[in-house]
Every structure is written in C-alpha cells, then in structure tokens.
Amino acid sequence: MVSETDNLLVSLKDVRFAYGEREILRGVNLKVPRGKVVAIMGGSGCGKTTLLRLIGGQLRATAGTVEVAGRNVSSLDTAELYEMRRRMGMLFQFGALFTDMSVFDNVAFPLREHTDLPFGLIRDMVLMKLNAVGLRGAADLMPAELSGGMARRVALARAIALDPMLIMYDEPFAGLDPISLGVIGQLIRKLNDALGATTIMVTHDIMESLQIVDYIYFVSEGGIVAEGTPDELRASKDPWVYQFIHAEPDGPVPFHYPAEALDECLIGGRAA
C-alpha cells in the first residue's frame, strides 16, 4: 500500500524531534496515501501525539522533513501554515469544544471565521454536519450538557466543517463506553470515505482500529517498530505487535520504568 509514493498526502522522512534535551523521535519514516485511514499506535509517551503536532505544524521537526500535500510543513511561514490548516481538521482527545458556545456555534465557528457565507447557508451546513454525526437535535445544547461521546461527535462535526483533505484524531476513543466507541469508530471510517478525505488516527484501541483502518504504524523508542495492514498485523509474530495486540504487560515495551536492580535499592539488601 505505502509503495504508492505518487499518491501520498503525508510523508515523514527521517524526522527527529526533542523537547529540550529529551529526544522523543529519532528518525521516523511514515507515509500516508490519499483516501486512506491510517492509525499510529504505541505506548503512552512514545511520541504519537507529537507526530500529529508535527504534521499539523504546531511543532517543528529538529531534523528531517514533514511533507503534507507536497509541501514541507517546517518551511511554511504562519500565513502559509494557516492556509494549509484550513484544509485540515483535527479532533482533540477530549473534543476541545469552546465551552462558551453552543453546539451549533462550535460547528459554525470555522465557517464563520473563514467564509463570508450568509447565515442561512451556514445554518444549513452546520445542521448537515451535525446530522452526519447524529446530533442535529443537540444543536442548541451547551458543551457542559453533553456526554463524553457526544462531545467527541460534535468535535468531529466541527473538524469536518470545512470539508478537509486531512482529518487527524488524537485518541478519539479515550474514555468512551463501548457503544460510543463503536459509533465514533464507524463515523471516522464513513466520514473519511464520504468526504474523500485522508485520516490519521493516534490511538491505543487496537481492537477498534483493526476494524476500521487501512494501515497501522507502531511507534516505540522514537521510531516505527512495526507496520502493516490489519490482516498482516493479526498474523504477525513481531514481539512489538504481539505485545500490543494481546495486551501483554511486559515485553519490548517494558512494564518497569528504568531503575537500578530492586535488591540493590531495598534497605534489607544493602544491610546484607
């Protein structure tokens, strides 16, 4: 799949990134073809969200190139970056809805900011987006009145308000009940196909992801340690993949944070 290099929307080549002295990514290579749903997986703190922020231009790579639609994100100035972001949608982990605006106003926000459309047209577009996520009836509610799953769906409607070419999801399934989780998963797939968009999803939820994505990258220790289609990964004997799919507590992703040997740090051990 990823060999279709002429049809790539997002491409990361030898990307390195560090927060101060702490290097998070050490030479990541990743390709996302147009029209596909791609998941980025890995343990907590491995740099998945950092990858999304690099693609969205919120962070700049310390080395390597991040290309979106053929343009190097790191070299864009603010105006160019904003121009590119108008064609991107992002769903944050807990929705990040504007709490002082109603559901309707949240979804209308990007339309009002970036277009001069008349009120009637904006209203119709917002109701259509809300209808797509099943929340047309909740247009007048405030974010505080929504459940976690509903807030995530409203944020999804807002993310697709401008019909983006690329939709990014940061942990879209975190903290959801099984029903909401299934609903969000199906929406991600259906909206991607209906809009002809491309989706990058950062998630921990392997079971849901295997059902809806076209390709998966596993991130660990600053790089891509495994990748493949859902069928390839189900059949994989790779220890990284095995540990993740079978939720093993210990393996290539260690259970213990690096520390000196236990008997060396216990007082009893020293006394002996």
Add this chain to the structure above:
Amino acid sequence: MNGLLNFIRRLGAMAVEGVWRIGFAARFFMLLLRHSGQSLTRIHLTVREIYFSGVLSLLIIVVSGLFVGMVLGLQGYETLQRYGSGDALGVLVSLSLTRELGPVVAGLLFASRAGLAVTAEIGLMKTTEQLDAMDMMAVNPIARVVAPRFWGGVISMPLLAALFSAMGVFGGWLIGVVFIGVDDGAFWSQMQAAVDFRFDIMNGVIKSFVFGATVALIAVFEGYDCTPTAEGLSRAITRTVVTSALAILALDFVLTSLMFRGQS
C-alpha cells in the same frame, strides 16, 4: 559551602527565569499589538469583553467607591475641623479620589475581579486545548481570544475608575453634608474651585488608562503562558493578582512623581 553555592545557583536561575519571562512578555505584547486589528474590525468581540470585564465589575466598583468616599468623609472631616476647615471636605475628598484613590483602588479591584477572571478563562482554554483547537482551525488565538480581552480591559478600566471616583465623591457628600452637616454649597463650590480638569481629572484618567493596560496585559499573558495543569492555572491566577497589585502601586509612584512633582 555547598549550601551557599546552591543558594547562589538558585538565585541566578531565578534571575535568568525572570529576565526570560520579561522578554517573553514583551514579545507577547508586540504580537498582541500586531494582531489587534480584528479587535477593531470585529468590534463585537471587544464589546463582549467590555461587558465581562467592565459591566460585571460595576457592582464591586460602585459599592467600594461609595464606602471609600464615606470613610474619606469621616476621616477628612475629623482632621479638617481641627484646623477650622471643615467646609473644605469636598476638596479633600475629590482630590484624593481623582488623583490617587480612584485609579489605584479601582485598579486593584479590577485586577482581582476582571484580571483574575481573564487569566482563569484563557488558562482554562489552554488547559482544555481550546486554544490549540483554534490554532489548528487556522484561527489565531492571540487575535481571536487575547486581543479582545486586552482591549476590553484597557477601555473598561478608565470608565470604572471614573465611576469609582464619582461614587466616592457622593459617599463623601453623604457623610459630610447629610450626616455631619457641612454646608452643601461650600462642599460643592470649593470642590469646583479647587479641582482642575486637566491637572487633576485628566491625570487621573491617564493613570487609570495605564493601570488598565498593565492589568489587562498581565492577565492575558499569565493565562496564555500558564502551565496547562490545575496547579499551573492556580499559580497563574495568583501571579496575576500579586503582579498586578505590585505593578499598580509601583506605577502609581512613578506617574505621581512625574505628574504632580513641584505642584502645591
């Protein structure tokens, strides 16, 4: 020896951090000014913030102004009558309020009511990724969120200070004329003769404008710069109130020494 070295090291680190923050605040201020156009072209954004910062602060300003004026009336009359100048109560109350107490006390109240609310709101928007979401929607949070709140504060503060002074004069009149019995005509006529519009009123307005800009800048900066955690937000709010209070008092000294130096 190690303790001393550690102390010096910490002191140095604090100084570097302080200089760094001042530099960052200056850069932030320049960005804010650069992106202030939207606050004027989309005036409803600024009007909304004038409502939240100004109108919602009216109660505390009106009540505080009234009480400060009443206390000034009581204390001022007590002192003035010893020198047989009880009729000059209006002069004392009005000059105290327009020159000093109006801008300073209104500024302190404004910082603890509106400044704190602005820091909390922007800080919470940062903590809940609302600012990031806006940025990812190609909407500049400094232009859309920060600048209107800053200008809302700058516009509100002189109006609140003027209202504070007016209520204070009314409080002084209430105590002096209505309760103590100072002559009504003397109270107002001496005030009218002694208070100069340009020298006293306008200097007070300039002070309140400077305090408003200072408090508003501190409030938006602390909110925007806060560590996005509950503890970080709490610290940012505390810093807003403390820094604003110190800045108002220090600036008041500087402005007073520039405006009223050598005047009788």
